[in-house]
Amino acid sequence: MAAGRxxxxxxxxxxxxxxxxxxxxxxxxxxxxxxxxxxxRLLVARGRRVARRNLEIAYPELDDRRRRxxxxxxxxxxxxxFVELGPLWFWxxxxxxxxxxxxxxxxxxxxxxxxxxxxxxxxxHLGAWEAAVQYIGQRWPVTVLYMPxxxxxxxxxxxxxxxxxxxxxxxxxxxxxxxxxxxQRGEVVGVLPDQNVDPSEGVFAPFFARPACTTPLLxxxxxxxGSPTFGLFAYRLPAGRGYEIEIVPLPEEFxxxxxxADAATMNAALEAxxxxxxxxxxxxxxxxxxxxxxxxxxx
Numbered sequence: 001m002a003a004g005r006x007x008x009x010x011x012x013x014x015x016x017x018x019x020x021x022x023x024x025x026x027x028x029x030x031x032x033x034x035x036x037x038x039x040x041r042l043l044v045a046r047g048r049r050v051a052r053r054n055l056e057i058a059y060p061e062l063d064d065r066r067r068r069x070x071x072x073x074x075x076x077x078x079x080x081x082f083v084e085l086g087p088l089w090f091w092x093x094x095x096x097x098x099x100x101x102x103x104x105x106x107x108x109x110x111x112x113x114x115x116x117x118x119x120x121x122x123x124x125h126l127g128a129w130e131a132a133v134q135y136i137g138q139r140w141p142v143t144v145l146y147m148p149x150x151x152x153x154x155x156x157x158x159x160x161x162x163x164x165x166x167x168x169x170x171x172x173x174x175x176x177x178x179x180x181x182x183x184q185r186g187e188v189v190g191v192l193p194d195q196n197v198d199p200s201e202g203v204f205a206p207f208f209a210r211p212a213c214t215t216p217l218l219x220x221x222x223x224x225x226g227s228p229t230f231g232l233f234a235y236r237l238p239a240g241r242g243y244e245i246e247i248v249p250l251p252e253e254f255x256x257x258x259x260x261a262d263a264a265t266m267n268a269a270l271e272a273x274x275x276x277x278x279x280x281x282x283x284x285x286x287x288x289x290x291x292x293x294x295x296x297x298x299x
Contacts, residue, residue: 007151007153033079033083034076058283085130088134088161093165097135100245108230109140118185120188120227122192122230122266123192123194126235126273128235129192134165141166142188143178143189146175207270212288229255
C-alpha cells in the first residue's frame with residue numbers, strides 16, 4: 001500500500017511539473033531542459049558510462065574532445081525529451097500538433113494503405129518519438145506497441161499522453177495479437193525495435209559495425225500480410241522550435257524471409273536516421289548488453 005501511494009505521489013508530482021513547464025515560455029523550457037541534462041550527466045554515472053562507451057563503438061573516428069562534446073549534447077537532448085512532454089501531453093491537441101513543422105514522406109504511406117494489406121511503421125528512441133506517436137495517431141488508424149513502466153500511475157499518464165491524438169496503445173506482453181489484428185483490418189501498426197532483446201528472442205545483426213541482438217518482429221509483422229514497411233523519425237529542431245518528421249520506405253524486397261538479413265536491413269535504416277542527429281539518440285541504453293558469440297561485453 002505504501003509503495004502504491006508513493007507511486008501515485010510521484011506520478012502526480014511529475015505531471016504537475018510537466019504542466020508547469022507547459023506554461024513556461026519556450027526559452028525557459030529550453031534552458032530548463034539543458035540544465036536537467038547537465039545535471040543528469042554529472043549525477044547518473046552509469047548512464048554516462050554506457051553512453052560514452054556506445055559513442056566509442058559508434059564513432060571510433062572521433063577524437064576524445066569531439067566525443068565528450070557529443071556526450072554533453074546528448075544529455076542535454078535527454079533533458080529536452082523530458083521537458084517537451086509538457087507541451088506534447090498537456091497543451092490542447094491542435095496546439096501541440098502545430099509543433100510538427102514539416103513532414104516528408106507521408107503520402108507514400110497513404111498510397112501503401114490503399115493496397116489493403118496494412119502498413120508497418122518503425123521508429124527509434126531518437127529525437128521526439130512522443131511527437132511521432134501524436135502525428136501518426138491523428139493521421140491514420142494506428143496501433144502502437146509500447147513497454148509499460150513499473151509505476152502504474154506514471155504508466156497511465158504515459159498511455160493517456162501518447163494516445164490522446166487517436167493512437168491505440170497495446171502493451172508488449174500480449175500486444176502482438178493487437179498488432180496482427182490491426183494489420184488484418186488494413187491499418188497501421190507502430191513499433192520501436194531499436195533496443196537490445198534477449199538472445200532467445202532475437203538475432204544478431206550489425207548496428208554501427210558491431211553485432212547487436214535485434215528483434216525480428218518488424219520483418220515478421222510485415223511478412224504476415226505483405227505489409228509495406230516504413231521508418232518514421234521525428235527530429236527535434238534547435239531552440240525548442242518544434243519537430244520535423246521524415247518517413248522513409250524500406251526496400252521492396254523487405255522482408256526477405258531471412259531473419260538476420262531483415263534485421264540488418266532494419267538496423268541500417270535506424271543507423272542512417274541516427275547519424276543525421278546522433279546527439280538525439282538514446283545512447284544511455286545498453287544496446288550491446290548481450291554480446292554476440294566471440295564478442296566481449298562492452299560495458
